[in-house]
Amino acid sequence: MSAAVPIPVIQLLQVLTVALGAPGVMGVIATVEARLQGRRGPRLLQPYYDLAKLCRKEALAPSGASWFFLAAPLVAVTAYLTIPLLIPVLTTYGLPLGYMGDILGGGFLLSLASFVVATAALATGSPYAQLGSSRAKTFSAIAEPVVLFVVFTVALLTGTDLPYALAATVRSSAGQVIRPAHLLASAALFMVILHETGRIPVETHTGTNEFGMIEEARSFEHSGPYFALLKWGSMLKQLILFTILANVFLAPWGLASTQRLGAVLLAIVALLAKAAAIGVAVAVIDNSFAKLRLFKITEYVSAAFLLAVTGVFTLYLGGG
Amino acid sequence: MLGIILALLIIPLAAGIACFWSPARAAAGITIGSGITCFCLVIALIPEVAHGTLNYLSYLRADAVSGIFLLATAFLYAAVAVYAAGYLQHHDARYARRFYLGFNVFAWAMLAAPLMGSLALLWIAVEVTTVVSALLVAIENTDGAAEAAWKYVLIASAGLGLGLLATIFAYYAGAQVLGAHSNLTIQPLLSAGPRLPKTPVELAFLLAVLGYGTKVGLVPVHTWLPDAHSEAPTPVSALLSGALLATSFYAILRFYQVATAALGTGLPRDTLLAFGIASLLLASLYVFGQRDIKRLLAYSSVEHMGILAIGVSFGAPVALAGVLLHVMAHAAAKGNAFMGAGVFTVKYGTKQMSAMRDGLRLLPWSGPLFLLAILALSAFPPSGIFRSEFQIVAGGLSSGSDAAAAVLVILVTLAFFGLAAAATAMVLTSPPREGATLEAQALGVETATIGGAHADGAAVAVKSRPHAARPLTRGEPSAFMVVPVLAGLAVLVLLGVHPPGELTDLITRGAAQLGTP
């Protein structure tokens, strides 16, 4: 089909793809993990049903919680839905709203969402929620330098930190894919993603996890539709990070380079497939390693930092 | 000449292997024979290298500088081999076998190093000396020996790692000019000197001074030296201080030659001066307050290596001649000092100097010989060390490094005080009076005369320390441990008063080779 899709529609499609595809990716991860453990596992589309169920339930708030507590999930989801406008989700060429922010801008939005949710959890006064949010903030502060160094790598490689530019650079030749800076930055980013989305070895999703939980705890006090928004938000974050990793670093192919409908549809399918592939890798890691003790998470982050720093160094003298 | 060189390379190794399969007395004899043979072979080699450079098989090379170091090592090998026969008489056969195997292989590696014509093979020879001597340091199997051996092998090997890096950069520099398959032989590198690229040669020289300097004992990478030299058995300590430090310095000298050929004299001399002054300063200060006699002598070795480095940095021909003479004189003098100290430790059963008193009377030969050895080591005329240090200072003054020469004189005097104070305390002072019996006091525990001293049976039982395990009798532990010291002192006096003509030719030629830019 060679109908041209107008640009605003493509922008909308970017947001919709991420919004609607996020629970699906989460479902893929859960199913693959279960199959690897020898179980049948939940349905692929189970997260959709879960979100729908939660929306029908009653929303409660702790007494003494302010409007902030109720506004936080909305703010978070809004931030998460803005990011697909900035990163190459479906297309290789920059879209008009894409120049609202670069990689750092996307990073700010992610941090904003995380901050808002954590503060809301703090506002409740519940011990588990406070525990979770203080841990979450500490560990994301520790992980920030890694993210920054990855951004530096991008900047050194392309001269800008527009994600579109980096994707174009990586696509341009085989040498770009294999250069150590690129591989190291991708590896560091993958470790950060595991950390940010709360997967093994940082946090566990299954079983009793009170003593080790970081992300899980922040949403303890929310219920009903707000809880659904929070869960959806974390699924969105996961897909966004996977998208950045796939479309900017590892496999920036399959994106639409024209406005033709066929190319755009192919791009949607390619994105979901790449995200699902990363999800499978995450599931395999989930099943292969044990959760780290909390104080060893600093060692984990220092390893990611090492990868990122080495990537930047190799760029410095050229030939990296 | 090729035969002599090959014999020098084969005999000590064969002797070592033979010693492992022989009983203890035979092993001692084999080692002594090997040592004396090697010394004679080196003496036969001297006239040739004093007048020209020998090159064989593209990897063997002997010139005047190698000749000097060979002479020092071979003399010490022979002398210490005789000494070890006496030192080991109370050890069992198993210890003796392992000791002699290590001893001969150690000497083999040290004799091989100056004969290697390629920097790569030189590195390998020095590395072999490191590992073999580490095993020898650990052979005593005490806690202190194990600790010293581990520190030694770790620090020295790490330093030699840097030395390997230096060799690689030297290869790179040479390959730019000589083509990709240069095998790091010294002569082509020297000839290509000014054409070599500057930065790799600078890097190679600095890494070589730091890396090989670890084995020489230059401050600040000397930290293994006092431990290893004090915990090793005394014959090994003598070889370590007298010969191994010199062999490692030989490696630095080769890199120095290449560096001056390529870079001129600025950076190489400044580097050596800095390291030399640091070593001399630190060692002179540490000499005070030492309680262990071998540790004291080890710090004195650090001091002398500093003097060598400073001497090379002066660059004047008379200073370089002084350096080469100093290598030989220090080998003899330090060997004497350690051998004398060894007699003391065997006699008194401890290495602590506070326990050693009245040496003049209890050791009628070794006591005064040790005192003379220490005085010779501290540059008393007419010892060879005095002559060499005088030449170095004269060279410094003539080349305009007045401040450095002055510093050298001051620090050497400082070290002399430290050494002499310790030595005179050991030899000349009487033991503390408490606990001494009335009989002992009546016999006059103060210094007796030496005249006509023989190790006769007229043992006088005296309690020299209140809590000594058994009373110390007057007498030498072994004649084997006295003769080498006498020989060493004779050599020192010879070097100081009137070096033989051939030797002077050798030194002059060596100084010319080192000094030619």
Added chain:
Amino acid sequence: MSSPGVYEGTANAVAALMLLIEFGMLRQALVRDQVRLYAAQSALISVLAVVIAAVRDLPELYALAALSAALKVIGVPLVLRRLLGRPIGEDTPGVPGSYTLGPASAVLASIGLAAFGFFCFGNLGIRSAEAPTTALAIAGAMVFVAFGLMIVRRDVASQAIGFFSLENAISLAALVVAAGLPLILETAFLFDLLLAVVVFAMLIRAHHARAESLSTADLTRLRG
């Protein structure tokens, strides 16, 4: 920024991987894991030698790669296992107090060392025809991290592994800068390393027999 060619990218990637393995050795608590990492690092040297030999047409490097693999990947771990046996066995726990800093702090401190070494060696302006300069800079970083490993770890086995990996780092530098060194000299270096390994293992065994542990915390008798 223009990309390096595939060859340079590969060579630098292999070198960077070796550096990361060096950091891995720094973090590992168990000696047998460190030995395995050392074997992996030595294997990477051989891989790089083969890559350089294939692209730059230096057939001697194939022989060197094979010999290096035989001696360092197979020989050294074998010698260590034979001579050390129990101290590095399968069920030996890590040496307590082996870290002077914690693993995370050690890694961060070593990143500083690596940065220093990297920029020291990289800014020398040494251009080699055989391999990219970044690989030399990475070798410099590895040298510093190997020294760091010897400094921050307090047990004799880690210190020995630090020295062996120092030799690996120097081999990497040799591949970059001195790929044409005659094979006979390279062979001599390798056998010399094996001799050093034997001596180190003997001394470690003596230390372990005497102190019943691999820790160096008690080696404080000799001072001043």
